[in-house]
Amino acid sequence: MSAKHLSRPMSLTEHLARVLKEASLIVVIGCCVFMCIAIWSYNPQDPGWSHAGYQPNVSNWAGATGAWMSDILFSFVGMGAYIVPILILWPAFRFMWRRHVGIVDAVPFFMLRTTGAIFLLLPISVLSSIHVSNQVLGYPFTAGGLVGLALSDLAVSLVSVPGATVVALTVMFFGLTLFMETSWQRLLEWIGAIPFKVLGFIVGLAQIRIPMPKLSVPKPRVQPAPVKEPTAKTFKTATESMSARKREEPAFDQVPDVDLTSFSKNDLKITLEEEPIAPVNPPAFEPVKQEDNPASVSDERVVMPNVVEVVEAPESKVVPFTARRMVEDTLTAAKKHLKIVPLSETHTPIANTDLDLEGAGKISQATREASITLPSVEALLDPPEMKSEQGYTEEQLEHMSRLLEEKLKDFSVIAEVVEVNPGPVITRFEIQPAPGVKASKISNLARDLARSMAVSSVRVVEVIPGKSVVGIEIPNESRQIVHLSEVLSSSLFTEAKSKLTLALGNDIAGNPVVTNLAKMPHLLVAGTTGSGKSVGVNAMLLSLLFKATPKEVRLILVDPKMLELSIYEGIPHLLTPVITDMKEAAGGLRWCVGEMERRYKLMAKMGVRNLAGFNDKVLQAEEEGVPLRDPLWNASDYGLPADEPAPCLETLPYIVVVIDEFADMMMMVGKKVEELIARIAQKARAAGIHLILATQRPSVDVITGLIKANVPTRIAFQVSSKIDSRTILDQSGAENLLGHGDMLYLPAGTSIPNRVHGAFVSDDEVHRTVEAWKRLGPPNYLDEIVSEGSEEGSFSAGSGGMFDDEQDALYDEAVAFVTESRKASISAVQRRLKIGYNRAARMIETMEAAGVVTPAGSNGQREVIAPPPPRD
């Protein structure tokens, strides 16, 4: 948001209100000055309200009116009369200072201060009445006036003089707190800062006397770039702009020797907390003549991260400079209230416990040796752009914080901005709502806040782990693009051992977000059209292509739009050509179910619990020179002699099924797809089969309860409504994203989504990577995958017919064969009818359901129950 947005022209009503406000203040000031004159020139002998007067002339400077006014005040509140003008003036000034507060908004504050004023005034009268003699003063009644007299009589009779004094003092401070609306803590801090101010003044005087060389100060920056290795002897600070510091700065060795080692760490923490600092390498501060090379010193400077923390006492050599800087910082910090801490320091990166940084190394090493070298990220992807500072200036942040508070107040939410965290794409304002304000109330205001703050969207983060504040995320004026190459070259990605490592993008603080599909174990990606889904899916696919060889990961890509994934046609990772036909897509899923069952059986025979274990065992046996034989092999199934040895087992690749628009599939193929997906999702994890489902229609008929229950990891790109966001994430928030790859990533088993700025990858980059892989070898397609679907015969939308195996054209023939041969063997049926393994397996299962054969026994054999068909 630009500054011009912030300072929009006033409407006529606002203008009138402002003029009226200022005119009233002038009247109030006038009245108070008059009252002051009347009170200070009070003469008990002047005529007034309490008596007729002892002298013919009025001596009060404010005339007879003043004499009457002061007499009334002294008669009622005695000495309290002196503070009455202050009690009127102070609130009037505060009302003026708060320029954006309307009269209605000011009513609660007015009531608060009036109550405070009464509770302040009355005890002063009571105390005066009890402790001050009226003989010298000569007020009409007592030193505390009639009110003081009445209340003090009552108080003394109830709690005697000391008790009444304590009660009156307590009430007085209570009233003062309400009236001043100030925090005693701040007051104490302010008083505590006075010695530093004095010290600063003395140092300033000394500077004037000693001519010093100039030192240029770098231009303020909102987001300090993180420094790799902060020196232990420096102070870590946040934020920006030493813009106010325009005066000349001396070289450290010429600064008057002020011993500041006596400052306590706590002092520094309190006073320097918000002040940006540009720590300096001591050698860079040799006296430099600005005229010669003004930039040379500032170039040496490094902006350090935030929040003052004295790690170690400064070395004596740098004490004078540091000390002077501390004093300056103290002075500047005293003026500021807004705490600005870059997100890079406050935001906790997403936990990467899933990344398999250690495990699974054995297999990968072994498989990798025998396989092709992976293409290089640097050679194929565009390098990341140089990051430039794109956040708001410190003044803008200050202004926006106040504006945010006011806008919230317009919506009857009293809240205070306690911290601002600028990030590369968004800036997070942490607000502390008043007690009793519900976070959901603030969430519901997201759109109104975006409108009133003139930004494209505002996201409300109801829960920030470890804090009691609510976060308001406001987009920066221009956002940084996260390039995939940046995330792929991060150590998090390169060190991850899992072959299914996915690079998603950067989190709000700019840290890479890398996840493991193997642990997810299935992923649902949804978002409206143009929100960045396809780019996101491409980034995930490229992550796999830069991490795994075809021996390690195979892909089945389903692309009904024939647009997005067809680009990958021909890469050696594909198990089948990119599927664009829904029939074949359903067949692909059925093949996956069959493959899953087969893998489960294999793993059971081998006594391992998952694919990694299976592959380890196979490799180990290969290394020992005794390769394992396929335990499921049955020579007779293939018409071979029984003594034919089974083939050797090979490692099994992970299989990733990516469906780009699975709503289309649901519409065209019907409910059965949902069941198939659920079946794969429930069991396929151990078998190494993983699903990535993408849709641009996040409605309940596409993302059904069954799918949600089985696909625990979700990514929501921008959606058009709260309802869509709830359908994907079970909570709102995605409707307030920025689009263009901005996403909410909800890992399995958590309820707090993480905002991630998705990695961008261009079509060119995808092309280059695909070409590189194509050059490394042709794909080895399995024909049975798509034939599984098409050979099933017709299937009508929503009928579920294609999965009803009793409707299978060959089912009757299969039953006849089984009952005649009395052999309920899948491979026998497969061989006899010349069909795929999965189709045969399903027929046998259908026969089991129909009572033709028994369930498989412990040895895997089935009995045929039904009699053979009668012969003609």
Ligand SMILES: Nc1ncnc2c1ncn2[C@@H]1O[C@H](COP(=O)(O)OP(=O)(O)OP(=O)(O)O)[C@@H](O)[C@H]1O
């Ligand atoms: N991570 C990103 N960073 C920057 N811009 C992005 C990012 N992701 C997407 N975009 C921009 O958004 C545009 C739309 O992205 P994309 O085509 O992926 O959307 P989509 O959700 O797949 O839309 P559709 O469903 O219509 O295909 C892209 O052309 C690109 O310019």
